[in-house]
Amino acid sequence: MRVSVAGLLKQRSGPDAVRAAMSSPSRIDRPLWQTLCTEIGVAALPVPDEFGGAGAGFAETGVILEETGAVLCPVPVYSAAIATAAILATGDTDAARRLLPGIASGEKSVALCWAGPDGWAAPGVTAEAGLLTGTAHYVLDGESADHLLVLAGTSSGLTVHDVDAHAEGITITPRPVVDPTRPLASVTFDDVAATTITAKADTEDTLRTAAWALLSAEQVGGAARTLDLTVQYTKERSQFGRPIGSFQALKHRMADMYTLVETSRSISRAALDAVAAGAADAPELAAAAHVYCSESFATVTGEAIQLHGGIGITWEHDIQLYFKRAHGSALLFGQPHRVVTELAKRLHGAMTAQPPTSR
Known part of the structure:
Protein backbone atom coordinates (compact mmCIF):
# COMPACT_ATOMS: atom_id res chain seq x y z
CA MET A 1 0.00 0.00 0.00
CA THR A 198 -25.52 10.75 20.48
CA ALA A 199 -22.02 11.03 21.89
CA LYS A 200 -20.11 9.37 24.70
CA ALA A 201 -18.80 11.46 27.59
CA ASP A 202 -15.17 10.98 26.49
CA THR A 203 -15.76 11.76 22.80
CA GLU A 204 -13.68 14.96 22.88
CA ASP A 205 -10.69 13.31 24.54
CA THR A 206 -10.84 10.28 22.25
CA LEU A 207 -10.99 12.49 19.18
CA ARG A 208 -8.10 14.66 20.31
CA THR A 209 -5.99 11.56 20.92
CA ALA A 210 -6.66 10.23 17.41
CA ALA A 211 -6.07 13.65 15.83
CA TRP A 212 -2.65 14.03 17.49
CA ALA A 213 -1.52 10.52 16.58
CA LEU A 214 -2.59 10.88 12.95
CA LEU A 215 -1.03 14.32 12.65
CA SER A 216 2.29 12.99 13.95
CA ALA A 217 2.46 10.54 11.03
CA GLU A 218 2.02 13.38 8.55
CA GLN A 219 4.73 15.35 10.36
CA VAL A 220 7.11 12.40 10.14
CA GLY A 221 6.59 12.20 6.39
CA GLY A 222 7.28 15.90 5.99
CA ALA A 223 10.39 15.81 8.19
CA ALA A 224 11.79 12.79 6.35
CA ARG A 225 11.34 14.44 2.95
CA THR A 226 12.87 17.67 4.27
CA LEU A 227 15.97 15.72 5.28
CA ASP A 228 16.14 13.99 1.89
CA LEU A 229 15.91 17.31 0.05
CA THR A 230 18.61 18.80 2.26
CA VAL A 231 21.02 15.91 1.78
CA GLN A 232 20.47 16.06 -1.96
CA TYR A 233 21.09 19.82 -2.05
CA THR A 234 24.30 19.62 -0.01
CA LYS A 235 25.65 17.02 -2.44
CA GLU A 236 25.01 19.34 -5.38
CA ARG A 237 25.93 22.72 -3.91
CA SER A 238 29.68 23.36 -4.05
CA GLN A 239 31.84 25.84 -2.19
CA PHE A 240 35.64 26.12 -2.05
CA GLY A 241 35.78 23.53 -4.82
CA ARG A 242 33.89 20.74 -3.03
CA PRO A 243 30.26 19.79 -2.20
CA ILE A 244 29.16 21.50 1.02
CA GLY A 245 27.82 18.17 2.26
CA SER A 246 31.39 16.97 2.64
CA PHE A 247 32.10 19.53 5.40
CA GLN A 248 32.15 17.86 8.79
CA ALA A 249 30.09 20.52 10.57
CA LEU A 250 27.26 20.11 8.06
CA LYS A 251 27.46 16.32 8.28
CA HIS A 252 26.92 16.58 12.05
CA ARG A 253 23.89 18.80 11.61
CA MET A 254 22.31 16.41 9.11
CA ALA A 255 23.07 13.48 11.40
CA ASP A 256 21.14 15.26 14.14
CA MET A 257 18.28 15.84 11.70
CA TYR A 258 18.28 12.13 10.86
CA THR A 259 18.08 11.22 14.55
CA LEU A 260 15.09 13.49 15.02
CA VAL A 261 13.30 11.97 12.03
CA GLU A 262 13.84 8.39 13.18
CA THR A 263 12.86 9.00 16.80
CA SER A 264 9.79 10.88 15.60
CA ARG A 265 8.83 7.93 13.43
CA SER A 266 9.15 5.59 16.41
CA ILE A 267 6.94 7.58 18.76
CA SER A 268 4.39 8.31 16.04
CA ARG A 269 3.97 4.64 15.21
CA ALA A 270 3.77 3.74 18.90
CA ALA A 271 0.97 6.30 19.33
CA LEU A 272 -0.93 5.05 16.28
CA ASP A 273 -0.63 1.43 17.38
CA ALA A 274 -1.96 2.39 20.82
CA VAL A 275 -4.90 4.28 19.30
CA ALA A 276 -5.70 1.38 16.96
CA ALA A 277 -5.60 -1.09 19.86
CA GLY A 278 -7.55 1.15 22.23
CA ALA A 279 -4.70 0.93 24.73
CA ALA A 280 -4.98 2.65 28.09
CA ASP A 281 -1.83 4.69 27.46
CA ALA A 282 -2.98 5.94 24.04
CA PRO A 283 -3.78 9.49 25.27
CA GLU A 284 -0.32 9.91 26.82
CA LEU A 285 1.46 8.45 23.79
CA ALA A 286 -0.53 10.61 21.39
CA ALA A 287 0.22 13.74 23.43
CA ALA A 288 3.90 12.84 23.53
CA ALA A 289 3.89 12.22 19.76
CA HIS A 290 2.23 15.58 19.14
CA VAL A 291 4.80 17.45 21.22
CA TYR A 292 7.86 15.55 20.04
CA CYS A 293 6.98 15.35 16.34
CA SER A 294 5.90 19.00 16.22
CA GLU A 295 9.15 20.20 17.75
CA SER A 296 11.27 17.81 15.69
CA PHE A 297 9.60 18.81 12.42
CA ALA A 298 10.15 22.49 13.23
CA THR A 299 13.79 21.84 14.11
CA VAL A 300 14.48 19.77 10.99
CA THR A 301 12.91 22.34 8.67
CA GLY A 302 14.71 25.17 10.44
CA GLU A 303 18.03 23.42 9.92
CA ALA A 304 17.08 22.75 6.30
CA ILE A 305 16.51 26.45 5.69
CA GLN A 306 19.94 27.21 7.16
CA LEU A 307 21.70 24.54 5.10
CA HIS A 308 20.02 25.71 1.90
CA GLY A 309 21.17 29.26 2.50
CA GLY A 310 19.45 32.22 0.87
CA ILE A 311 17.63 30.11 -1.72
CA GLY A 312 15.78 28.32 1.08
CA ILE A 313 13.61 31.33 1.87
CA THR A 314 12.62 32.11 -1.70
CA TRP A 315 9.13 31.35 -2.96
CA GLU A 316 10.53 29.41 -5.91
CA HIS A 317 12.17 26.76 -3.69
CA ASP A 318 10.02 24.05 -2.10
CA ILE A 319 11.89 23.80 1.20
CA GLN A 320 10.14 26.91 2.54
CA LEU A 321 6.79 25.14 2.13
CA TYR A 322 7.93 22.39 4.52
CA PHE A 323 9.07 25.03 7.02
CA LYS A 324 5.61 26.61 6.91
CA ARG A 325 3.86 23.24 7.18
CA ALA A 326 5.94 22.39 10.26
CA HIS A 327 5.01 25.54 12.13
CA GLY A 328 1.38 25.45 11.02
CA SER A 329 0.74 21.81 11.89
CA ALA A 330 2.23 22.22 15.38
CA LEU A 331 -0.69 24.50 16.29
CA LEU A 332 -3.44 22.03 15.43
CA PHE A 333 -5.59 20.71 18.28
CA GLY A 334 -3.46 22.34 20.97
CA GLN A 335 -0.04 23.95 20.95
CA PRO A 336 2.81 21.71 22.20
CA HIS A 337 3.76 23.93 25.14
CA ARG A 338 0.17 23.94 26.37
CA VAL A 339 0.01 20.18 26.05
CA VAL A 340 3.15 19.85 28.16
CA THR A 341 1.67 22.17 30.78
CA GLU A 342 -1.55 20.16 30.93
CA LEU A 343 0.34 16.86 31.24
CA ALA A 344 2.46 18.32 34.03
CA LYS A 345 -0.67 19.39 35.90
CA ARG A 346 -2.18 15.91 35.56
CA LEU A 347 1.02 14.28 36.77
CA HIS A 348 1.28 16.64 39.71
CA GLY A 349 -2.36 16.02 40.60
CA ALA A 350 -1.91 12.25 40.45
CA MET A 351 1.16 12.43 42.67
CA THR A 352 -0.45 14.67 45.30
CA ALA A 353 -3.54 12.47 45.36
CA GLN A 354 -1.52 9.47 46.46
CA PRO A 355 -1.40 8.94 50.25
CA PRO A 356 2.04 9.39 51.78
CA THR A 357 3.93 6.16 52.46
CA SER A 358 5.26 5.45 55.91
CA ARG A 359 8.75 4.13 56.43
Whole structure:
Protein backbone atom coordinates (compact mmCIF):
# COMPACT_ATOMS: atom_id res chain seq x y z
CA MET A 1 0.00 0.00 0.00
CA ARG A 2 2.81 2.40 0.83
CA VAL A 3 4.51 1.67 -2.48
CA SER A 4 1.27 2.12 -4.42
CA VAL A 5 0.49 5.47 -2.81
CA ALA A 6 4.06 6.71 -3.15
CA GLY A 7 4.12 5.74 -6.83
CA LEU A 8 0.85 7.54 -7.54
CA LEU A 9 1.94 10.67 -5.69
CA LYS A 10 5.25 10.70 -7.54
CA GLN A 11 3.35 10.81 -10.82
CA ARG A 12 0.56 13.21 -9.89
CA SER A 13 1.59 15.26 -6.85
CA GLY A 14 4.90 16.83 -7.77
CA PRO A 15 5.82 20.41 -6.83
CA ASP A 16 4.02 21.88 -9.85
CA ALA A 17 0.79 20.02 -9.05
CA VAL A 18 0.94 21.08 -5.39
CA ARG A 19 1.41 24.73 -6.31
CA ALA A 20 -1.42 24.55 -8.85
CA ALA A 21 -3.78 23.15 -6.21
CA MET A 22 -2.75 25.88 -3.75
CA SER A 23 -4.19 28.50 -6.09
CA SER A 24 -7.33 26.57 -7.11
CA PRO A 25 -10.78 27.65 -5.82
CA SER A 26 -11.02 24.86 -3.21
CA ARG A 27 -7.25 24.66 -2.61
CA ILE A 28 -7.28 20.86 -3.01
CA ASP A 29 -6.61 18.44 -5.88
CA ARG A 30 -10.05 16.88 -6.34
CA PRO A 31 -9.16 14.49 -9.20
CA LEU A 32 -6.22 13.08 -7.24
CA TRP A 33 -8.38 12.67 -4.14
CA GLN A 34 -10.96 10.71 -6.11
CA THR A 35 -8.23 8.46 -7.50
CA LEU A 36 -6.80 7.83 -4.02
CA CYS A 37 -10.26 6.92 -2.74
CA THR A 38 -11.56 4.82 -5.61
CA GLU A 39 -8.39 3.01 -6.75
CA ILE A 40 -6.52 2.62 -3.45
CA GLY A 41 -9.24 3.22 -0.87
CA VAL A 42 -7.29 5.51 1.45
CA ALA A 43 -10.39 7.04 3.07
CA ALA A 44 -11.92 3.61 3.69
CA LEU A 45 -9.01 2.24 5.71
CA PRO A 46 -10.19 3.18 9.25
CA VAL A 47 -13.89 2.65 8.47
CA PRO A 48 -15.27 -0.69 9.77
CA ASP A 49 -16.56 -3.26 7.29
CA GLU A 50 -20.13 -2.87 8.48
CA PHE A 51 -20.11 0.78 7.40
CA GLY A 52 -18.67 0.22 3.93
CA GLY A 53 -15.00 0.53 4.81
CA ALA A 54 -11.89 -1.60 4.54
CA GLY A 55 -11.92 -2.53 8.23
CA ALA A 56 -8.23 -1.78 8.72
CA GLY A 57 -7.42 0.98 11.21
CA PHE A 58 -5.69 4.23 11.98
CA ALA A 59 -2.24 2.62 11.94
CA GLU A 60 -2.74 1.94 8.24
CA THR A 61 -4.02 5.49 7.75
CA GLY A 62 -0.76 6.64 9.33
CA VAL A 63 1.12 4.95 6.47
CA ILE A 64 -0.87 7.02 3.97
CA LEU A 65 -0.32 10.22 5.93
CA GLU A 66 3.44 9.69 5.97
CA GLU A 67 3.40 9.56 2.18
CA THR A 68 1.02 12.49 1.64
CA GLY A 69 2.91 14.53 4.22
CA ALA A 70 6.16 13.84 2.41
CA VAL A 71 4.95 15.64 -0.73
CA LEU A 72 2.57 18.11 1.00
CA CYS A 73 -0.17 16.48 -1.04
CA PRO A 74 -3.20 18.81 -1.35
CA VAL A 75 -5.90 16.22 -0.61
CA PRO A 76 -8.21 15.99 2.44
CA VAL A 77 -6.88 12.67 3.73
CA TYR A 78 -6.19 14.04 7.22
CA SER A 79 -9.53 15.82 7.55
CA ALA A 80 -11.33 12.66 6.36
CA ALA A 81 -9.45 10.60 8.95
CA ILE A 82 -10.31 12.87 11.89
CA ALA A 83 -13.94 13.10 10.76
CA THR A 84 -14.03 9.30 10.78
CA ALA A 85 -12.39 9.28 14.21
CA ALA A 86 -15.00 11.72 15.52
CA ILE A 87 -17.92 9.63 14.28
CA LEU A 88 -16.46 6.42 15.69
CA ALA A 89 -15.69 8.15 19.00
CA THR A 90 -19.35 9.07 19.50
CA GLY A 91 -20.40 5.42 19.40
CA ASP A 92 -23.58 6.40 17.53
CA THR A 93 -24.31 3.51 15.15
CA ASP A 94 -27.01 5.36 13.24
CA ALA A 95 -24.68 8.30 12.55
CA ALA A 96 -21.92 5.93 11.49
CA ARG A 97 -24.27 4.12 9.13
CA ARG A 98 -25.43 7.45 7.68
CA LEU A 99 -22.06 9.18 7.24
CA LEU A 100 -19.20 6.70 7.04
CA PRO A 101 -20.04 4.96 3.72
CA GLY A 102 -19.82 8.31 1.90
CA ILE A 103 -16.51 9.14 3.56
CA ALA A 104 -15.10 5.68 2.78
CA SER A 105 -15.97 5.93 -0.93
CA GLY A 106 -14.72 9.50 -1.26
CA GLU A 107 -18.16 10.63 -2.42
CA LYS A 108 -18.66 12.81 0.65
CA SER A 109 -16.12 15.24 2.11
CA VAL A 110 -16.76 15.88 5.81
CA ALA A 111 -15.05 18.72 7.68
CA LEU A 112 -14.76 18.86 11.45
CA CYS A 113 -15.90 22.13 13.06
CA TRP A 114 -14.58 22.47 16.58
CA ALA A 115 -12.22 25.30 17.56
CA GLY A 116 -13.22 28.60 19.06
CA PRO A 117 -11.29 31.84 18.49
CA ASP A 118 -8.69 30.78 21.08
CA GLY A 119 -8.25 27.23 19.82
CA TRP A 120 -9.60 23.81 20.65
CA ALA A 121 -9.96 24.22 24.43
CA ALA A 122 -13.54 25.44 23.92
CA PRO A 123 -15.80 25.09 20.86
CA GLY A 124 -16.71 28.15 18.85
CA VAL A 125 -20.28 26.99 18.22
CA THR A 126 -23.11 26.63 20.72
CA ALA A 127 -26.19 24.43 20.40
CA GLU A 128 -29.63 25.18 21.80
CA ALA A 129 -32.85 23.40 20.93
CA GLY A 130 -31.15 21.71 17.97
CA LEU A 131 -29.98 25.01 16.46
CA LEU A 132 -26.30 25.88 15.96
CA THR A 133 -24.99 29.40 16.48
CA GLY A 134 -21.46 30.81 16.40
CA THR A 135 -18.26 30.41 14.40
CA ALA A 136 -15.93 27.43 14.17
CA HIS A 137 -12.36 28.51 13.43
CA TYR A 138 -9.41 26.73 11.79
CA VAL A 139 -11.65 24.24 9.96
CA LEU A 140 -9.48 21.94 7.86
CA ASP A 141 -10.66 21.71 4.23
CA GLY A 142 -13.87 23.50 5.19
CA GLU A 143 -14.33 25.23 1.85
CA SER A 144 -14.37 21.92 -0.06
CA ALA A 145 -16.65 20.06 2.38
CA ASP A 146 -20.02 18.60 1.46
CA HIS A 147 -20.93 17.93 5.07
CA LEU A 148 -19.98 19.40 8.44
CA LEU A 149 -19.46 17.56 11.70
CA VAL A 150 -19.83 20.08 14.51
CA LEU A 151 -18.65 19.87 18.11
CA ALA A 152 -20.77 22.40 19.98
CA GLY A 153 -20.97 23.66 23.52
CA THR A 154 -24.18 23.46 25.56
CA SER A 155 -25.17 24.13 29.16
CA SER A 156 -24.66 20.45 29.89
CA GLY A 157 -21.38 19.93 28.05
CA LEU A 158 -20.18 19.10 24.55
CA THR A 159 -22.53 17.77 21.89
CA VAL A 160 -21.94 16.56 18.33
CA HIS A 161 -24.06 17.46 15.30
CA ASP A 162 -24.01 16.89 11.56
CA VAL A 163 -25.35 19.25 8.93
CA ASP A 164 -25.20 19.78 5.17
CA ALA A 165 -22.43 22.27 4.37
CA HIS A 166 -24.75 24.07 1.97
CA ALA A 167 -27.64 24.48 4.41
CA GLU A 168 -29.26 27.88 4.87
CA GLY A 169 -27.59 29.97 7.57
CA ILE A 170 -24.06 28.59 7.03
CA THR A 171 -21.28 30.85 5.81
CA ILE A 172 -17.92 29.30 4.93
CA THR A 173 -15.07 31.77 4.63
CA PRO A 174 -11.65 30.65 3.31
CA ARG A 175 -8.92 32.13 5.49
CA PRO A 176 -5.47 33.39 4.48
CA VAL A 177 -2.85 30.99 5.82
CA VAL A 178 0.87 30.95 6.50
CA ASP A 179 1.01 27.39 5.18
CA PRO A 180 -0.55 27.58 1.70
CA THR A 181 -0.64 23.77 1.42
CA ARG A 182 -3.17 23.50 4.30
CA PRO A 183 -6.56 25.12 3.54
CA LEU A 184 -8.31 26.54 6.62
CA ALA A 185 -11.71 28.17 6.82
CA SER A 186 -14.07 29.81 9.28
CA VAL A 187 -17.60 28.37 9.36
CA THR A 188 -20.34 30.58 10.81
CA PHE A 189 -23.72 29.18 11.86
CA ASP A 190 -26.77 31.42 12.20
CA ASP A 191 -29.52 29.38 13.91
CA VAL A 192 -28.85 26.38 11.69
CA ALA A 193 -30.92 23.26 12.22
CA ALA A 194 -28.70 20.19 12.63
CA THR A 195 -29.00 16.51 13.44
CA THR A 196 -27.73 15.69 16.92
CA ILE A 197 -25.42 12.70 17.23
CA THR A 198 -25.52 10.75 20.48
CA ALA A 199 -22.02 11.03 21.89
CA LYS A 200 -20.11 9.37 24.70
CA ALA A 201 -18.80 11.46 27.59
CA ASP A 202 -15.17 10.98 26.49
CA THR A 203 -15.76 11.76 22.80
CA GLU A 204 -13.68 14.96 22.88
CA ASP A 205 -10.69 13.31 24.54
CA THR A 206 -10.84 10.28 22.25
CA LEU A 207 -10.99 12.49 19.18
CA ARG A 208 -8.10 14.66 20.31
CA THR A 209 -5.99 11.56 20.92
CA ALA A 210 -6.66 10.23 17.41
CA ALA A 211 -6.07 13.65 15.83
CA TRP A 212 -2.65 14.03 17.49
CA ALA A 213 -1.52 10.52 16.58
CA LEU A 214 -2.59 10.88 12.95
CA LEU A 215 -1.03 14.32 12.65
CA SER A 216 2.29 12.99 13.95
CA ALA A 217 2.46 10.54 11.03
CA GLU A 218 2.02 13.38 8.55
CA GLN A 219 4.73 15.35 10.36
CA VAL A 220 7.11 12.40 10.14
CA GLY A 221 6.59 12.20 6.39
CA GLY A 222 7.28 15.90 5.99
CA ALA A 223 10.39 15.81 8.19
CA ALA A 224 11.79 12.79 6.35
CA ARG A 225 11.34 14.44 2.95
CA THR A 226 12.87 17.67 4.27
CA LEU A 227 15.97 15.72 5.28
CA ASP A 228 16.14 13.99 1.89
CA LEU A 229 15.91 17.31 0.05
CA THR A 230 18.61 18.80 2.26
CA VAL A 231 21.02 15.91 1.78
CA GLN A 232 20.47 16.06 -1.96
CA TYR A 233 21.09 19.82 -2.05
CA THR A 234 24.30 19.62 -0.01
CA LYS A 235 25.65 17.02 -2.44
CA GLU A 236 25.01 19.34 -5.38
CA ARG A 237 25.93 22.72 -3.91
CA SER A 238 29.68 23.36 -4.05
CA GLN A 239 31.84 25.84 -2.19
CA PHE A 240 35.64 26.12 -2.05
CA GLY A 241 35.78 23.53 -4.82
CA ARG A 242 33.89 20.74 -3.03
CA PRO A 243 30.26 19.79 -2.20
CA ILE A 244 29.16 21.50 1.02
CA GLY A 245 27.82 18.17 2.26
CA SER A 246 31.39 16.97 2.64
CA PHE A 247 32.10 19.53 5.40
CA GLN A 248 32.15 17.86 8.79
CA ALA A 249 30.09 20.52 10.57
CA LEU A 250 27.26 20.11 8.06
CA LYS A 251 27.46 16.32 8.28
CA HIS A 252 26.92 16.58 12.05
CA ARG A 253 23.89 18.80 11.61
CA MET A 254 22.31 16.41 9.11
CA ALA A 255 23.07 13.48 11.40
CA ASP A 256 21.14 15.26 14.14
CA MET A 257 18.28 15.84 11.70
CA TYR A 258 18.28 12.13 10.86
CA THR A 259 18.08 11.22 14.55
CA LEU A 260 15.09 13.49 15.02
CA VAL A 261 13.30 11.97 12.03
CA GLU A 262 13.84 8.39 13.18
CA THR A 263 12.86 9.00 16.80
CA SER A 264 9.79 10.88 15.60
CA ARG A 265 8.83 7.93 13.43
CA SER A 266 9.15 5.59 16.41
CA ILE A 267 6.94 7.58 18.76
CA SER A 268 4.39 8.31 16.04
CA ARG A 269 3.97 4.64 15.21
CA ALA A 270 3.77 3.74 18.90
CA ALA A 271 0.97 6.30 19.33
CA LEU A 272 -0.93 5.05 16.28
CA ASP A 273 -0.63 1.43 17.38
CA ALA A 274 -1.96 2.39 20.82
CA VAL A 275 -4.90 4.28 19.30
CA ALA A 276 -5.70 1.38 16.96
CA ALA A 277 -5.60 -1.09 19.86
CA GLY A 278 -7.55 1.15 22.23
CA ALA A 279 -4.70 0.93 24.73
CA ALA A 280 -4.98 2.65 28.09
CA ASP A 281 -1.83 4.69 27.46
CA ALA A 282 -2.98 5.94 24.04
CA PRO A 283 -3.78 9.49 25.27
CA GLU A 284 -0.32 9.91 26.82
CA LEU A 285 1.46 8.45 23.79
CA ALA A 286 -0.53 10.61 21.39
CA ALA A 287 0.22 13.74 23.43
CA ALA A 288 3.90 12.84 23.53
CA ALA A 289 3.89 12.22 19.76
CA HIS A 290 2.23 15.58 19.14
CA VAL A 291 4.80 17.45 21.22
CA TYR A 292 7.86 15.55 20.04
CA CYS A 293 6.98 15.35 16.34
CA SER A 294 5.90 19.00 16.22
CA GLU A 295 9.15 20.20 17.75
CA SER A 296 11.27 17.81 15.69
CA PHE A 297 9.60 18.81 12.42
CA ALA A 298 10.15 22.49 13.23
CA THR A 299 13.79 21.84 14.11
CA VAL A 300 14.48 19.77 10.99
CA THR A 301 12.91 22.34 8.67
CA GLY A 302 14.71 25.17 10.44
CA GLU A 303 18.03 23.42 9.92
CA ALA A 304 17.08 22.75 6.30
CA ILE A 305 16.51 26.45 5.69
CA GLN A 306 19.94 27.21 7.16
CA LEU A 307 21.70 24.54 5.10
CA HIS A 308 20.02 25.71 1.90
CA GLY A 309 21.17 29.26 2.50
CA GLY A 310 19.45 32.22 0.87
CA ILE A 311 17.63 30.11 -1.72
CA GLY A 312 15.78 28.32 1.08
CA ILE A 313 13.61 31.33 1.87
CA THR A 314 12.62 32.11 -1.70
CA TRP A 315 9.13 31.35 -2.96
CA GLU A 316 10.53 29.41 -5.91
CA HIS A 317 12.17 26.76 -3.69
CA ASP A 318 10.02 24.05 -2.10
CA ILE A 319 11.89 23.80 1.20
CA GLN A 320 10.14 26.91 2.54
CA LEU A 321 6.79 25.14 2.13
CA TYR A 322 7.93 22.39 4.52
CA PHE A 323 9.07 25.03 7.02
CA LYS A 324 5.61 26.61 6.91
CA ARG A 325 3.86 23.24 7.18
CA ALA A 326 5.94 22.39 10.26
CA HIS A 327 5.01 25.54 12.13
CA GLY A 328 1.38 25.45 11.02
CA SER A 329 0.74 21.81 11.89
CA ALA A 330 2.23 22.22 15.38
CA LEU A 331 -0.69 24.50 16.29
CA LEU A 332 -3.44 22.03 15.43
CA PHE A 333 -5.59 20.71 18.28
CA GLY A 334 -3.46 22.34 20.97
CA GLN A 335 -0.04 23.95 20.95
CA PRO A 336 2.81 21.71 22.20
CA HIS A 337 3.76 23.93 25.14
CA ARG A 338 0.17 23.94 26.37
CA VAL A 339 0.01 20.18 26.05
CA VAL A 340 3.15 19.85 28.16
CA THR A 341 1.67 22.17 30.78
CA GLU A 342 -1.55 20.16 30.93
CA LEU A 343 0.34 16.86 31.24
CA ALA A 344 2.46 18.32 34.03
CA LYS A 345 -0.67 19.39 35.90
CA ARG A 346 -2.18 15.91 35.56
CA LEU A 347 1.02 14.28 36.77
CA HIS A 348 1.28 16.64 39.71
CA GLY A 349 -2.36 16.02 40.60
CA ALA A 350 -1.91 12.25 40.45
CA MET A 351 1.16 12.43 42.67
CA THR A 352 -0.45 14.67 45.30
CA ALA A 353 -3.54 12.47 45.36
CA GLN A 354 -1.52 9.47 46.46
CA PRO A 355 -1.40 8.94 50.25
CA PRO A 356 2.04 9.39 51.78
CA THR A 357 3.93 6.16 52.46
CA SER A 358 5.26 5.45 55.91
CA ARG A 359 8.75 4.13 56.43
